Amino acid sequence: MLEIGKTAPDFTLPDDRGGTFKLSAHRGKPVVVEFYCEDGTEGCEVENREFSALASEFGKLGVELVAISPQSVESHRKFSEKNGFVQPLLSDADLKANRAYDVWQQKKLWGREYMGTIRVTYLVDAKGKIAGVFHARRIKGHAQTVLDATRALVEGQR
Template sequence: MTEISVVELGIGDRAPDFDLPRDGGGRVRLTDFAGKPLVLFFYPKDDTTACTAESISFTALAAEFEKAGAAILGVSPDSVKSHDKFVKKHALSVPLASDEEKTAAEAYGVWREKSMYGRTFMGVVRSTFLIEADGRIARIWSKVKVTGHAEEVLAAVKEL
């Protein structure tokens, strides 16, 4: 497998900009969230068990995040069409961006070599970034375990 250069972002770094198509049509950019905190969560695939649970958890807490002044955006390599089906099937309220070219995943360092059942492949490592109103990274969760994650992120938002 060819070696890829992986970006390592840290706390205090400026969050990389992105411009991606989103569910329901239109585009979404990091600059759309200027002036408010953003919870940016990267997940591997629509309608898989863990990804569904994570998206439902963020949807369930969406009003709490809004009350705390933060926006939420999910990103995966799936198509907009896939996102639209996923949103409808699970009544998701969080916006989902399509990163089919993996530009955002690479910029955030979450497109990495993974292995499962002895096979190695490239994929998204489930990760969440809490981006402050000024565009700097406040917190990073890598290799996220879904249970309790949305609640943990909400607590971090409230600490900003």
């Protein structure tokens, strides 16, 4: 995992709305970068629904919210439309952002080992530094945990 205080790796990724998101273009405001495993899975739907439900709270704090997984832009578009997500879903099909943020790792499920994205959310501060690292060990409530920490960071800087 990336360490708190280190510069967040920059990335430019296509989103589900036909645009692109470049992290460094958002300097001056905090950005929550949520890495999730796969479109269409129950856990990822729950996680992204919770972030979407709290998107206005992040917005009130002046915080950008994005979600990243390896699936295609088209897959993200369908996933977002089906669930009504507010936050943009960024496609990291070449895994550059996954690797830069150290979330592409060996996983094990039902005795089978494979490579995949682990659920981690990074809080990048207005200066482009890692200000928080949140492992989604429990999916439910993860978004609220990230919001609470983000609120503390933002209010502490006022």
